[in-house]
Amino acid sequence: MIKFYFILPFTLFLFACASTSSQTDTFIASSDWQALGTYDGSEGLPEKSQSTLQELSNRSNGGEVDYKKYQDSYLAAVTIYCKPTNANMLALLGKPYLHACDRFPNGLFFYQDYINALRNNSSR
Numbered sequence: 001m002i003k004f005y006f007i008l009p010f011t012l013f014l015f016a017c018a019s020t021s022s023q024t025d026t027f028i029a030s031s032d033w034q035a036l037g038t039y040d041g042s043e044g045l046p047e048k049s050q051s052t053l054q055e056l057s058n059r060s061n062g063g064e065v066d067y068k069k070y071q072d073s074y075l076a077a078v079t080i081y082c083k084p085t086n087a088n089m090l091a092l093l094g095k096p097y098l099h100a101c102d103r104f105p106n107g108l109f110f111y112q113d114y115i116n117a118l119r120n121n122s123s124r
Contacts, residue, residue: 028056031063037070041077044090044100082110091117 027036050067057063082101087110097114101107
């Protein structure tokens with residue numbers, strides 16, 4: 001029974017990583033930097049650097065990275081993601097918090113709300 005509790009979350013984690021990677025790969029292959037920024041921000045993923053994006057692009061299609069489009073769309077999406085009311089929903093869905101909101105003045109409060117929601121949900 002203990003193996004089941006370890007294997008199931010691990011399997012779900014791997015599946016989530018694979019789907020995230022394929023979504024990212026699709027945006028990179030089509031050089032859709034705006035869509036990638038929106039995706040990363042709305043998922044609360046850390047912002048990618050220009051060099052990281054260029055490296056990913058070189059592995060895919062070698063296209064030029066439009067980092068401004070990526071940054072602008074990332075910032076717009078992560079701003080919505082980091083609304084304090086979303087911290088509880090994130091915890092309820094069992095999603096990890098990857099500290100994407102730390103750059104904002106309310107980042108610490110978002111994290112505290114997330115931790116409190118995790119605690120409240122785990123005690124039920």
